[in-house]
Amino acid sequence: EVQLVESGGVVVQPGGSLRLSCVASGFIFDDYTMLWVRQAPGKGLEWVSLVSWDGTYTYYADSVKGRFTISRDNRKNSLYLQMNSLRNDDSGLYYCVKAYSSSSSGYSDYWGQGTLVTVSS
Amino acid sequence: SYVLTQPPSVSLAPGMTAKITCGGDNIGRKSVHWYQQKPGQAPVVVVHDDNSRRSGIPERFSGSNSGNTATLTISRVEAGDEADYYCQVWERSSDHWVFGGGTKLTVL
Numbered sequence: 322e323v324q325l326v327e328s329g330g331v332v333v334q335p336g337g338s339l340r341l342s343c344v345a346s347g348f349i350f351d352d353y354t355m356l357w358v359r360q361a362p363g364k365g366l367e368w369v370s371l372v373s374w375d376g377t378y379t380y381y382a383d384s385v386k387g388r389f390t391i392s393r394d395n396r397k398n399s400l401y402l403q404m405n406s407l408r409n410d411d412s413g414l415y416y417c418v419k420a421y422s423s424s425s426s427g428y429s430d431y432w433g434q435g436t437l438v439t440v441s442s
Numbered sequence: 443s444y445v446l447t448q449p450p451s452v453s454l455a456p457g458m459t460a461k462i463t464c465g466g467d468n469i470g471r472k473s474v475h476w477y478q479q480k481p482g483q484a485p486v487v488v489v490h491d492d493n494s495r496r497s498g499i500p501e502r503f504s505g506s507n508s509g510n511t512a513t514l515t516i517s518r519v520e521a522g523d524e525a526d527y528y529c530q531v532w533e534r535s536s537d538h539w540v541f542g543g544g545t546k547l548t549v550l
Contacts, residue, residue: 356539366477366485366528368539380537383443416484426532428475430496432484 323347323431325417330436337407341436343400343417351375351395354420356429357402359438361413369415370402374423385411407440414438444533446542453548460516462545464529467510472531474512476505479544480525488527489514516547524549 329341341357357369370381370391379391390403400417414435421430447465454460464474474492477485487496489505492512502517516523529542 358539358541365526365544366479366530366541368530368541371537371539378537382538421490425537426534427473428487428490428530430487432486434484 323419325419325431325433327415327417327433327436330415330438332439332441333407334442335408335440337440339404339407339438341402341404341415341417341438343433345398345400345417345419348419350393350398352423354423354425355393355400356418356420357391357400358416358418358429358432359411359413360416360435361410364413367413371420371425372400373425378425380425404438407438409440412438412440443536443538444531444540446529446531446540448527448529448542448545450543451546451548453550454519455550456520457518460514460519460523460547462514462516462527462547464512464514464542465510466512466531469510469512469531470508472507474505474507475530476514477528477530478525479528485528519547519549521549523547 417433
């Protein structure tokens with residue numbers, strides 16, 4: 322059974338930093354592209370970032386580029402999101418997402434339950 | 443950046459056919475994927491690559507894609523189909539994923 326378990330979401334002040342983690346199980350982690358997708362309270366889905374199966378390629382939404390860094394540790398079956406210079410509009414539920422394939426194109430077939438980030442003073 | 447446009451809401455009675463659209467420039471040239479999100483739950487893909495149903499999804503769910511509009515069709519809607527539905531594509535030029543704004547399906 323595929324499982325994606327996120328952690329690290331907390332309340333943080335504007336301008337602060339946070340690191341989200343996701344531990345994956347039930348599949349061969351280093352065979353797949355992984356992503357972060359967020360959802361502000363009561364709002365729609367927003368793609369944040371993706372990382373290739375080997376960590377070589379990373380891509381970011383314009384809204385987070387230069388502030389967030391995605392990474393993975395295939396030895397630990399783990400995905401990370403380092404979030405710096407946080408703003409109020411970064412608040413939301415952050416989902417760890419498995420892509421259907423090793424390619425960055427395509428769709429996602431499994432989602433975690435999310436970890437909640439609240440940016441507030 | 444590429445934009446996907448969905449109607450905010452669709453409402454209909456049980457047993458009717460729901461058509462949820464997703465508009466984008468030449469979207470017919472892209473592969474479109476559809477997710478269902480019920481309250482308090484993570485999204486689940488229901489249709490991928492325009493018209494392929496994920497395993498376990500009822501045949502009542504189907505998709506089409508042509509020109510500037512992709513459509514998710516749900517036949518004989520049931521109360522259990524009430525959810526938010528999102529379309530998604532991969533934007534080749536930037537290697538970005540793009541989601542539509544979502545459509546709330548209400549079964550009256």
